[in-house]
Amino acid sequence: HVQLVESGGGSVQSGGSLKLTCTASGYILMSCAMEWHRQAPGEERELVSSISSTGTPTYADSVKGRFTISRDNAQNTVYLQMNSLKSEDTALYYCGTGGTDAIVTPIHWAQGTQVTVS
Numbered sequence: 001h002v003q004l005v006e007s008g009g010g011s012v013q014s015g016g017s018l019k020l021t022c023t024a025s026g027y028i029l030m031s032c033a034m035e036w037h038r039q040a041p042g043e044e045r046e047l048v049s050s051i052s053s054t055g056t057p058t059y060a061d062s063v064k065g066r067f068t069i070s071r072d073n074a075q076n077t078v079y080l081q082m083n084s085l086k087s088e089d090t091a092l093y094y095c096g097t098g099g100t101d102a103i104v105t106p107i108h109w110a111q112g113t114q115v116t117v118s
C-alpha cells in the first residue's frame with residue numbers, strides 16, 4: 001500500500017518562507033520522479049516543480065528562483081523549499097508520483113497541505 005504524507009504547510013506573510021515535506025511509505029522512491037502540484041480555489045491543479053530520480057529539477061516559470069525542490073532517497077522524502085512567497089502562491093499543495101522516472105500525471109497523491117500567503 002503506497003502512502004504519501006505531507007507536512008509543512010501553514011500561513012505566512014508575503015515574502016516569508018515555508019518548507020514542505022513529503023514522505024513515502026510502502027513505496028521506494030529512489031527510482032521515481034516526484035512532483036509538487038498546487039490548486040488554488042477555482043483554479044485547475046498545476047505542476048509547480050518536479051525532480052527526477054537523479055535529482056534533476058524542473059520549475060514552473062511562476063516559481064523559478066523562489067522555490068527549490070530536493071529529495072533524500074535514503075529517507076524516501078522529497079522537499080519543496082518556498083522562499084519569497086507571494087499571495088498568488090496561496091493554494092493547496094500536493095506531492096505526487098507517477099511511479100516511474102517520467103513526469104506524468106501522478107497516480108499516487110498525498111493528502112494536500114494548505115499554504116496561505118497574506
